[in-house]
Amino acid sequence: MKTPAPALLVIDMQAEMQARLDAGRDCVNPEAGAALARLLAEWRGKGAPVFHIRHRVDDPRSPFAPGAPGFEAMPCAEAAPGEPVLVKTTSSAFASTPLEARLRAQGVKDVVIAGAVAGFCVNSTARAASDLGFAVTVAQDAVLGFDLPAEGLAARPLFDATMALLASGFARIASVDAVIAEQDA
Secondary structure, eight states, X not given: OOOOOOEEEEEOOBHHHHHHHHTTOOEEOTTHHHHHHHHHHHHHHHTOOEEEEEEOOOSTTSTTSTTSGGGSBOGGGOOOXXXXXXXXXXXXXXXXXXXXXXXXXXXXXXXXXXXXXXIIIIHHHHHHHHHTTOEEEEEEXXXXXEOBGGGXXXXXXXXXXXHHHHHTTTOEEEOHHHHHHHHHO
């Protein structure tokens, strides 16, 4: 029996992220959208599972409120027909969606994670996936990382620390090129 392909989890690549990029926020991987588009082309070309996760905040003042401009998907992360879009209200994509059940129903054992933001929802989702027994790969150049200006923290050290912590026991960190090469093997 053939092992199911890894599922690609696209986390929170919403218009608010593009607004942050356009505003000049300190960022790691401002070209993550192009890297994500390469992953999506690979997964779609192989008919492998893709799940889009969107973040929702019910406060109408939030850029992540339904109907707010920031809630919509970035153009690089639009769902293709048949690709599920799960809307979460928590940091982890597993805590407030049926993601785990959907992955298990398809026999998925491995996930590749891309999206936003490294230190928040990507981190939470990767850790939860690992805790649930999935083998996790984070496609690091397809992950956005931003600064925390209120705390005086730059984007690069936050991103590097997040990737190092994930690599220490929760996920394999790999480039998009490496992830695609594995899919082609």
